[in-house]
Amino acid sequence: MSKLFGGNTGKSGGGMDTLIGQQTEILGDVRFSGGLHVEGKIKGKVLSVEDKSSSLSISENGSIEGDVRVPNIVLNGQVTGDVHASGKISLAAKARVNGNVYYRIIEMAPGARVNG
Numbered sequence: 001m002s003k004l005f006g007g008n009t010g011k012s013g014g015g016m017d018t019l020i021g022q023q024t025e026i027l028g029d030v031r032f033s034g035g036l037h038v039e040g041k042i043k044g045k046v047l048s049v050e051d052k053s054s055s056l057s058i059s060e061n062g063s064i065e066g067d068v069r070v071p072n073i074v075l076n077g078q079v080t081g082d083v084h085a086s087g088k089i090s091l092a093a094k095a096r097v098n099g100n101v102y103y104r105i106i107e108m109a110p111g112a113r114v115n116g
Contacts, residue, residue, distance in 0.1 A: 063080075
C-alpha cells in the first residue's frame with residue numbers, strides 16, 4: 001500500500017517499508033501494509049490493511065494521537081488513543097499509552113506506562 005523507500009516488504013524479515021521521520025507531522029489517518037516506523041507525529045488513526053504480519057514501531061520521539069489497529073506493535077514513544085494489537089505488543093521502557101490496550105500477547109518493560 002505505502003512504500004516511501006525500497007527494501008524489505010516486512011513479511012520475511014521484519015523490515016520497515018515506510019518511515020515517518022522525526023521532522024514530519026501527518027494530519028489524517030494512515031493506512032499501510034508491511035512495516036511502518038514512526039519517529040515523527042501522526043494526528044489520526046493508524047491502521048494496517050489486509051496484512052496479518054504488518055508491524056508498527058514507534059521510536060522514543062514518535063507519537064500518535066488517535067486509535068491504532070495493527071497486528072504487531074513495538075512502542076517506545078507515545079500513543080493517545082486506544083491500541084489494538086491482534087498479535088503482539090511490546091512496550092519498551094519509554095512507552096506511554098493514554099488509552100486502552102487490547103492484545104493477544106503483551107511484553108512490557110519496566111518504566112512503560114499505560115493509563116487506560
